[in-house]
Amino acid sequence: MPADLLxxxxxxxxxxxxxxxxxxxxxxxERLPHGPVLExxxxxxxxxxxxxxxxxxVGGTVLTxxxxxxxxxxxxxxxxxxxxxxxxxxxxxxxxxxxxxxxAAAGLEEQVVAVVGRSTxxxxxxRTPVSxxxxxxxxxxxxxxxxxxxxxxxxxxGGLLVIHDVFPDPADGGRPPYLxxxxxxxxxDFEEVEALGSVRVLRRVRGTAGDPxxxxxxxxxx
Ligand SMILES: C[S@@+](CC[C@H](N)C(=O)[O-])C[C@H]1O[C@@H](n2cnc3c(N)ncnc32)[C@H](O)[C@@H]1O
Numbered sequence: 001m002p003a004d005l006l007x008x009x010x011x012x013x014x015x016x017x018x019x020x021x022x023x024x025x026x027x028x029x030e031r032l033p034h035g036p037v038l039e040x041x042x043x044x045x046x047x048x049x050x051x052x053x054x055x056x057x058v059g060g061t062v063l064t065x066x067x068x069x070x071x072x073x074x075x076x077x078x079x080x081x082x083x084x085x086x087x088x089x090x091x092x093x094x095x096x097x098x099x100x101x102x103x104a105a106a107g108l109e110e111q112v113v114a115v116v117g118r119s120t121x122x123x124x125x126x127r128t129p130v131s132x133x134x135x136x137x138x139x140x141x142x143x144x145x146x147x148x149x150x151x152x153x154x155x156x157x158g159g160l161l162v163i164h165d166v167f168p169d170p171a172d173g174g175r176p177p178y179l180x181x182x183x184x185x186x187x188x189d190f191e192e193v194e195a196l197g198s199v200r201v202l203r204r205v206r207g208t209a210g211d212p213x214x215x216x217x218x219x220x221x222x
Pocket of ligand 1 (some may be wrong): 013014015016040041042043044045046047048065066067068069070071095117118119120136137138139143
């Protein structure tokens with residue numbers, strides 16, 4: 001990772017530990033020559049800098065989807081609420097201005113494209129094959145499931161599905177990203193290739209862009 005962009009990533013507001021960010025950067029470098037990389041869950045652009053740095057080095061485009069109104073845990077009274085992201089006259093959260101300033105300061109506006117909207121709205125209209133999907137959006141089960149079933153189908157064969165906040169031990173964190181990980185493995189469409197911290201990297205070994213991915217309602221996260 002180029003030193004100038006690593007400094008921007010370190011300074012950016014967000015939730016991506018550096019070792020996990022460097023893993024994102026490395027796998028994005030591998031995949032970008034094969035098509036765009038798509039992130040769900042932009043927030044203020046910290047993880048997008050790791051991905052965008054890869055695009056600056058090898059070419060290609062990173063698309064990052066977020067409604068910028070925050071997840072449950074970002075709302076007032078919750079663990080990850082940040083009052084500096086609340087818009088005074090509406091009281092709503094808006095991470096888009098901070099994201100824009102962060103990506104502009106890093107010099108990555110050509111590489112990182114913001115898609116502003118609800119994940120299901122955008123994925124329902126999406127038709128473009130992607131080489132990598134990074135799921136780091138809403139962590140409630142309905143959102144994690146929708147992000148997986150809405151975006152993983154657009155992976156090309158050999159594309160990478162990267163999931164953040166996967167915690168096999170319930171004492172470490174919520175179940176939905178872990179459930180997505182289990183569903184992907186159980187489907188037989190994906191094989192695990194790497195794990196670091198709470199990041200899991202899986203490769204699509206069956207199906208190609210446009211083929212749905214199954215969801216087994218009887219499979220739950222222990
Ligand atoms: C954990 S944060 C992303 C952190 C970011 N990847 C980083 O490393 O800094 C999750 C983001 O997902 C967004 N989000 C939650 N549910 C969403 C949905 N249904 N559609 C679009 N964005 C959503 C929230 O607005 C929030 O910014």
